[in-house]
Amino acid sequence: MKIRKSYVLKFLAISCAVLLLIVAVLSLMASDNVLTKAARNSDMITINAKYDSEAKTLTAMQTVRYKNRSNDALPHIKFHIYANAYREGAKFPPVTSSDEEKAFPNGKSYGGIHINEVRLPLAQVGVPVLIEGDDKNVLSVPLFQPLRPNQSIDIFLEYTVQLANIAHRLGWTDDVVNLGNFYPVPVIYEGGQWQAYPYSFNGDPFYNALHNFDVTLQCDLMIASSGTLVREGRYKASAIRDFAMVLSKSFKSLTRVVSGVAVNYFYLTDERPTESLQCAVDSLKTFSKLFTKYPYKQLTVVQTDFLHGGMEYGELVYVSNGLERDLHNQVIIHEIAHQWWYGIIGNNQARSAWIDEGLAEYSTLLFYDHNPQYSRFNRAEMIDNARSNFATYAKVVQAVGGTIDTMNRDLNSFRSTHEYVYMTYVRGMLLFCDLEMLLGQDLVAGALRAFASEAQFSFATQDKLITSMEKSTRVSLRTFFESFLTGVNTLT
Ligand SMILES: [Zn+2]
Numbered sequence: 001m002k003i004r005k006s007y008v009l010k011f012l013a014i015s016c017a018v019l020l021l022i023v024a025v026l027s028l029m030a031s032d033n034v035l036t037k038a039a040r041n042s043d044m045i046t047i048n049a050k051y052d053s054e055a056k057t058l059t060a061m062q063t064v065r066y067k068n069r070s071n072d073a074l075p076h077i078k079f080h081i082y083a084n085a086y087r088e089g090a091k092f093p094p095v096t097s098s099d100e101e102k103a104f105p106n107g108k109s110y111g112g113i114h115i116n117e118v119r120l121p122l123a124q125v126g127v128p129v130l131i132e133g134d135d136k137n138v139l140s141v142p143l144f145q146p147l148r149p150n151q152s153i154d155i156f157l158e159y160t161v162q163l164a165n166i167a168h169r170l171g172w173t174d175d176v177v178n179l180g181n182f183y184p185v186p187v188i189y190e191g192g193q194w195q196a197y198p199y200s201f202n203g204d205p206f207y208n209a210l211h212n213f214d215v216t217l218q219c220d221l222m223i224a225s226s227g228t229l230v231r232e233g234r235y236k237a238s239a240i241r242d243f244a245m246v247l248s249k250s251f252k253s254l255t256r257v258v259s260g261v262a263v264n265y266f267y268l269t270d271e272r273p274t275e276s277l278q279c280a281v282d283s284l285k286t287f288s289k290l291f292t293k294y295p296y297k298q299l300t301v302v303q304t305d306f307l308h309g310g311m312e313y314g315e316l317v318y319v320s321n322g323l324e325r326d327l328h329n330q331v332i333i334h335e336i337a338h339q340w341w342y343g344i345i346g347n348n349q350a351r352s353a354w355i356d357e358g359l360a361e362y363s364t365l366l367f368y369d370h371n372p373q374y375s376r377f378n379r380a381e382m383i384d385n386a387r388s389n390f391a392t393y394a395k396v397v398q399a400v401g402g403t404i405d406t407m408n409r410d411l412n413s414f415r416s417t418h419e420y421v422y423m424t425y426v427r428g429m430l431l432f433c434d435l436e437m438l439l440g441q442d443l444v445a446g447a448l449r450a451f452a453s454e455a456q457f458s459f460a461t462q463d464k465l466i467t468s469m470e471k472s473t474r475v476s477l478r479t480f481f482e483s484f485l486t487g488v489n490t491l492t
Contacts, residue, residue, distance in 0.1 A: 035295040038239035038457035042210040043067055043152075047183055051219035051247065056172050058161040062183060065154050066147070070189050073146035077155060078194045079139040079184035080208075081131070085199030086164045086171065087112030091135040092198040094168050095307065096417065099201070103166050103307045105173055111164035115139055115184075119156040135198040139184050157184055167305040169244075175268055175321075176304045177221065177247040180313060181206070185242075197350040200411035202420040203357070204311070207348040210239040210457060221247035224266040224302040226316045237296070239457060240314025241343055246302045256281055261294055267303040268321050276301065276319075279329045279374065283336035286370050287363060290445065291340045291452035299339070301332055312338035329374055330364065337363035345452055347460045353420070354407040354485070355460050358428015359448075365429060366445075383433050386426050393422045404487040408462060431484045438480065439473055447472035 049060035066077050085094050088110040095103040117126045118141050130140040139157075147153055161182050164171045169180035187194045188209055199205050213227060216234040225245040227237030237243060251266045254277045263284060265277040280301045288294045300316040310331040311318040317335035319328060341363065342349060342356035349356055365382055368375040377385070394404055397419075407423050414420035436444050451460070451468040466481050 082181035083113035109165035173305040180244040244313035310335040354428040361429035362432040
């Protein structure tokens with residue numbers, strides 16, 4: 001039988017198109033599958049809340065389904081109550097005294113959380129409300145009988161959050177209401193202990209498991225939220241670490257759908273909002289390509305009043321209002337990088353901030369490398385700047401008789417914000433830049449991609465990161481990492 005050549009070519013072209021379509025559908029299904037699996041392994045938090053714009057209070061009813069994933073029987077379940085860091089008399093307040101003027105637009109203001117009731121299934125009356133921790137930062141719920149491994153329990157909480165007048169993760173200003181970390185969230189139980197940490201003005205004092213969220217908020221303001229809008233005021237999210245909302249009567253917004261992800265930009269004052277949205281879209285595309293596909297359907301960037309540059313939450317990032325353009329973009333890029341480093345690939349930010357901050361800074365460098373239109377500096381100049389800044393910092397530390405201490409430590413053990421930033425952001429980024437000098441850019445890129453896909457929806461630890469990178473690169477890297485982390489390598 002003889003087949004005409006044009007027929008063969010046409011057949012081949014159609015076959016290729018079908019094959020490409022199948023590959024695209026399969027890769028979409030694969031990313032849906034990893035999220036579905038992560039959601040199945042995550043507990044549910046349901047919140048019904050109402051915001052009172054006059055009193056600046058949030059009253060909420062919350063149900064937490066808690067599954068005991070440890071091997072121990074648990075006589076009580078513990079919750080972080082981050083909102084209590086904003087109360088008067090907090091030992092570990094969210095701002096340093098030198099930042100108070102900037103943080104409090106109308107003078108010092110306090111907030112806090114009041115737990116009205118805690119109830120357990122089948123109980124006619126509530127259980128006692130026990131507030132514990134180094135700084136009243138933990139709610140302990142005693143159970144009638146210990147929760148055995150693999151058993152689940154529904155815990156019902158009713159509480160009121162009083163917001164402080166503060167430009168922080170949680171608080172209100174004249175233009176916005178920031179609702180970050182407002183709700184009680186189960187403390188991770190690990191190694192026979194509840195991993196609770198007090199708040200810190202340094203860094204992000206969070207170490208949280210993935211949860212599924214179903215949050216309904218009644219309020220008379222516009223809402224920018226984590227998750228997907230299912231009806232007015234109600235949002236659902238699967239397998240994210242921290243749920244947040246920002247409210248304002250002045251929001252304008254733009255949305256662009258990219259590869260099935262709705263990228264939203266809520267802004268207050270931005271003369272070039274489409275450029276900001278484009279920066280978010282480019283960040284999403286770049287990091288999806290470099291690390292692992294962004295698994296969620298939404299990504300929201302929200303411009304708000306915030307003391308620091310920005311803050312990362314699940315599917316949502318804060319960007320501080322009033323930043324000049326280059327810094328504004330840099331914050332968008334850095335915070336979106338956190339969707340991977342801390343979000344999809346979790347870590348203990350209270351203990352090992354260098355992992356997520358170092359990788360977010362290094363990812364920002366990679367972003368500029370792949371999108372040079374966003375930077376006035378090239379890669380080599382950026383690395384040189386970071387290196388010389390760190391060298392200056394190290395000289396100042398040595399001049400006053402100090403030492404370059406370990407990078408891997410509790411947030412509250414950093415003596416100043418300066419020390420925290422240099423030891424986690426700058427030194428963290430330089431660690432990966434030096435690794436490139438040792439192994440080459442391609443090998444480091446491949447190793448990070450392999451690590452991201454291996455550790456997605458779980459936790460990165462120092463040990464897991466080093467072991468994974470050694471396996472990918474087939475190079476012994478432990479001494480290299482440890483010289484950085486312990487401070488032996490001073491980079492000067
Ligand atoms: Zn960061």
